[in-house]
Amino acid sequence: MTSTTVTAAAVDAPSEPARGGTPVARPGRRRTRRAPLPYVLVLPALVALCVGLGYPLGRQLLLSFQDYGLAQQFGQPATWVGLDNYRRLAGDGYLWSLVLRSVLFCFVCAAVTMALGVGVALLLRLMSRPVRLLVQTSLLLAWAMPVLAVLTVWQWLFDSQYGVVNWVLTRLGGDFAGHSWLLEPMSFFMVAAVVVVWMSVPFVAFTVYAGLTQVPEELLEAAAVDGAGPRARLRHIIVPVIRPVLLVVGLLQVIWDLRVFTQIYVLQQAGGVTRDTNLLGTYIYRSGIGEGRFGTAAAVAVFMLALTVVLTSPYVVRMLREEES
Helix, strand or coil, rough: CCCCCCCCCHHHEEEEEECCCCCCEECCCCCCCCCCCCHHHHHHHHHHHHHHHHHHHHHHHHHHHHHHHHHHHHHCEEEECHHHHHHHHHHHHHHHHHHHHHHHHHHHHHHHHHHHHHHHHHHHHHHCHHHHHHHHHHHHHHHCCHHHHHHHHHHHHCCCCCCCCHHHHHHHHCCCCCCCCCCHHHHHHHHHHHHHHHHHHHHHHHHHHHHCCCCHHHHHHHHHCCCCCCHHHHHHHHHHHHHHHHHHHHHHHHHHHCCCCCHHHHHHHHHCCCHHHHHHHHHHHHHHHHHHCHHHHHHHHHHHHCCCCCCCEEHHHCCCCHCCC
């Protein structure tokens, strides 16, 4: 009795008649069907995301082509002006100064935040467990503190009459008695940058430290045995391993620091000169809510969105390349 073994490929492949009339199996590729269940499960979240983001974006884009002011808030139909809002903004020198100011402030804050956050993460890796837990708890408390509470504390620190900063600098021999840090644009943005960086460093430190825990200790020990110093290990081992984390965190910092609003607005209310200390976020708010020029504010918001895409596109391209490699 003979047994015949039939392969799965032969069973799935279509047969064709041979010269002797006996059908012969022709090898072929098996077609795999993807189950629709994952797509069905993702569909509700995708629809909610499209509605939640698509409607405000579409509404904003529509307003940017209209003359929408206070009269339209009481029911008067909006006037369609087409690209007039964009043409007016393109010829506004003050807006372009705001763009330059916002981009510089964004990159300075993002660079300082990344440098300090990565440094803190590297130090956390070298600390003992009790000290590391203490530092992590302090960072978590600083990160979780409400923005307005943080700004209240920093306003008191830099207060012209009772601020600790002026008191310390005066005791060190400087002439800072009654000095107003928020009156001059340069010192205003220095204080704002300190607040923004102070609130952003914990996030970077926690995220990068989580990436550092994935660096193989055996690889670092082998590099140390081969004579690689701390700087060489950082450059050739640690940074390549955590590069995807650094790219994501850097991308988020650029986005957040470009659209910063609360810190600038509150410090302006505390004594800053509005026109000299505006950024794109506060300019949009004051144009829309403050002056009732919602069409102009919407056009600036659309321009700010396009600027964000331009500034973050190199990060996105590099992240995609990293993922492919």
